Amino acid sequence: MNEMLKLDNQLCFAFYVCSKEIIKKYRPLLEPLDLTYTGYICMLALWEKDNIPVKELGERLYLDSGTLTPLLKKLELRGYITRVRSSNDERTVNILLTQDGKNLQDSAANVPLGMMKSVGCGIENGRELLENLHKLMTELSTENNEKGE
Amino acid sequence: MNEMLKLDNQLCFAFYVCSKEIIKKYRPLLEPLDLTYTGYICMLALWEKDNIPVKELGERLYLDSGTLTPLLKKLELRGYITRVRSSNDERTVNILLTQDGKNLQDSAANVPLGMMKSVGCGIENGRELLENLHKLMTELSTENNEKGE
DNA sequence: TATAATTGAATTGTACACAATTTAAATTGA
DNA sequence: TCAATTTAAATTGTGTACAATTCAATTATA
Numbered sequence: 001m002n003e004m005l006k007l008d009n010q011l012c013f014a015f016y017v018c019s020k021e022i023i024k025k026y027r028p029l030l031e032p033l034d035l036t037y038t039g040y041i042c043m044l045a046l047w048e049k050d051n052i053p054v055k056e057l058g059e060r061l062y063l064d065s066g067t068l069t070p071l072l073k074k075l076e077l078r079g080y081i082t083r084v085r086s087s088n089d090e091r092t093v094n095i096l097l098t099q100d101g102k103n104l105q106d107s108a109a110n111v112p113l114g115m116m117k118s119v120g121c122g123i124e125n126g127r128e129l130l131e132n133l134h135k136l137m138t139e140l141s142t143e144n145n146e147k148g149e
Numbered sequence: 150m151n152e153m154l155k156l157d158n159q160l161c162f163a164f165y166v167c168s169k170e171i172i173k174k175y176r177p178l179l180e181p182l183d184l185t186y187t188g189y190i191c192m193l194a195l196w197e198k199d200n201i202p203v204k205e206l207g208e209r210l211y212l213d214s215g216t217l218t219p220l221l222k223k224l225e226l227r228g229y230i231t232r233v234r235s236s237n238d239e240r241t242v243n244i245l246l247t248q249d250g251k252n253l254q255d256s257a258a259n260v261p262l263g264m265m266k267s268v269g270c271g272i273e274n275g276r277e278l279l280e281n282l283h284k285l286m287t288e289l290s291t292e293n294n295e296k297g298e
Numbered sequence: 299t300a301t302a303a304t305t306g307a308a309t310t311g312t313a314c315a316c317a318a319t320t321t322a323a324a325t326t327g328a
Numbered sequence: 329t330c331a332a333t334t335t336a337a338a339t340t341g342t343g344t345a346c347a348a349t350t351c352a353a354t355t356a357t358a
Contacts, residue, residue, distance in 0.1 A: 011272065025289070038315095136167050213346065310347100
């Protein structure tokens with residue numbers, strides 16, 4: 001049996017499972033905020049910087065308009081953001097936090113704490129892991145896209 | 150600004166992005182095999198051990214019947230597997246590799262090689278990383294499920 | 299042993315992801 | 329300046345994921 005084809009030797013599979021299992025753990029923590037996981041990372045990005053076009057938000061979150069447009073419409077319906085077409089450039093839509101959306105940040109403060117209780121124990125050296133993953137993230141999304149795209 | 154709410158401090162987000170970006174890199178490698186990423190990991194599991202019920206395959210892949218049933222139907226349609234309801238226990242459906250499915254393993258051998266070319270350079274110490282992720286995987290999927298489910 | 303509880307797949311409904319295409323607006327350049 | 333190109337969102341279509349439910353088969357138990 002080819003060692004390289006063994007499931008337990010696939011880094012991709014380990015990443016994929018860890019990602020899914022972590023996201024699953026967010027569910028009960030995000031339910032009280034009426035947010036899905038994707039809505040949550042979207043709000044995280046906007047709390048750091050709002051009044052940005054969909055494009056910029058997408059670059060920050062590694063998501064395209066096909067995913068963001070319906071998500072943002074839901075967040076708008078929920079009252080956390082507003083989508084405002086720019087008057088400078090009618091092609092772009094800027095995302096603004098509403099007061100409700102800004103206030104939500106306070107309630108969200110306990111989410112990372114809850115996760116640390118739930119998952120934290122499973123993470124040896126979080127800081128180092130985070131750095132390695134960030135290095136990988138940028139390499140994955142640049143290496144074959146240097147000149148093109 | 151609450152440090153813990155910064156996007157770049159979220160391990161979950163780093164995992165989520167790495168997972169997605171890695172999976173995206175598989176696409177061109179898997180296209181010639183007529184497999185999606187999920188189909189690929191499914192075949193990886195089956196090449197190690199086939200003639201197993203959907204349940205067992207799901208435990209191996211961390212997927213439930215809601216995901217597997219339609220996926221397996223497609224793989225059957227594609228001619229790589231057959232789904233056979235067990236006669237011992239009529240509730241279970243066993244997954245068998247067809248000859249085509251078995252033969253596919255040879256063509257798949259270059260997939261991990263292709264990925265190493267594409268991503269490998271971005272991975273510092275793959276072996277160690279893999280071990281850490283596996284530790285995390287099992288902890289994530291057991292710690293809150295010890296007694297219950 | 300009839301009934302209750304459990305189990306394995308399948309189904310239903312919701313929510314992403316993303317490739318590919320479309321549409322409208324802005325920019326370029328002959 | 330105006331046709332060609334580029335750009336930003338939105339749309340369309342396909343493929344997961346997973347919670348919750350359903351259904352039939354099996355097992356446990358009163």
